[in-house]
Amino acid sequence: MASRYGLGVYDGGASSSSSRGFGLQPAAELMQKMTVQEIMDAKALAASKSHSEAERRRRERINTHLAKLRSLLPSTTKTDKASLLAEVIQHVKELRRQTSMIAEDGRVPTESDELTVDAAQEDDGRTVIKASLCCDDRADLLPELIRALKSLRLKALRAEITTLGGRVRNVLVVAGEEAESDVAPPGQSVTSVVQEALRGVMERAVAAGEEVGGGGGGSKRQRTITNVGLLQQRSM
């Protein structure tokens, strides 16, 4: 049935163009024609066959992928191909939005150590400081940071911790309890004082140079689990 169909279609193309003459033909010529025809047919048939088979495989590949996509999507409602692709587009857009938000402001830890401190004066005279530091991850980094800040009489308003592959980025928003004269000795800016304190914590970490789990009961060395935290600013 299938082969019948295939032949019929092909017939309509090749043989009708060359064997359009009909009526009687000399036997020899007919024989020759037939053989030529047969050769052509065989060749063309083979070509056509491989062609259509290749095309079928291609279609199969594409459709397999589409099916996989469909299974991955949350809403399998629309079975239709175009709608499926439309939904996929939405999801990819979502993905891009999220990843771009991760990248934004460099919240993800980098390979090199970093430390930046910015200070901004609020309306009521208080100083709000935003510090971002990036270094190797270790267990008690956050408590140490808090302690360091407390010793400067600074209060943590907000903390954001993002770890990835053994590295950590910390974004801290802190504010002085009272006037800034408490914090900064004459001749030094608030930011540089904070910067020194934080650098001290970072470098103590390097100096201690222990494994993340070293002090505690950390098994082997599990760098595998990573963990990304995102925050958003309040400013809008």
Next chain:
Amino acid sequence: MASRYGLGVYDGGASSSSSRGFGLQPAAELMQKMTVQEIMDAKALAASKSHSEAERRRRERINTHLAKLRSLLPSTTKTDKASLLAEVIQHVKELRRQTSMIAEDGRVPTESDELTVDAAQEDDGRTVIKASLCCDDRADLLPELIRALKSLRLKALRAEITTLGGRVRNVLVVAGEEAESDVAPPGQSVTSVVQEALRGVMERAVAAGEEVGGGGGGSKRQRTITNVGLLQQRSM
């Protein structure tokens, strides 16, 4: 003639099945046949035309979507259709992984206050506690938590803060410094002790009942800003 040819092509399908009879035909019958044929041809032609046009539009829709997808993807390297879909699959997988991990463990803050504490014994006998709490956001929540834990002689190993619309979820991983006998009085489990301590912090917050930005220079009350934390695993 051009139209006839178009018909001719179609002819191969339709008319050959109906005008299979050959030889001479009475003029009347032939004429009638022609008109019937023409009608059929016209009808079939129109049908075929609309059909192919519809199909073309469908193809266009799909290809438009594919193009959009291609433009959304980071690597535009492979222009080939199947490969494109393969890459899309990878991206969607990534997306699903991430979003599923967000949902997992309920890291996003909810509307109702929550507090859960789990304790797990490590190989070396130390107790590692995972606490997750969700409440209204306020500036010094984290320092207070750290302080509360410190008073229990617990060390913060990891902290994850996720804020969303004025609410905050805190996931803390803490460990006892030494044996657990230090932490828990006889007759009380470690988890319940930790739970009480954290609940104390949460409720003190409620008691204080101040606006988040109340102490600082917070304007009006902007709940609009939200914030999503993402997680990723490395395991590929």
Next chain:
DNA sequence: TGGCACACGTGAGCC
């Protein structure tokens, strides 16, 4: 019934 979505085989172009 006609509109819609799909799979098919084929012609054409590109390495």
Next chain:
DNA sequence: TGGCTCACGTGTGCC
């Protein structure tokens, strides 16, 4: 040159 991808028109089945 064969092998690949693509667009096309068509046959077919489902509401």
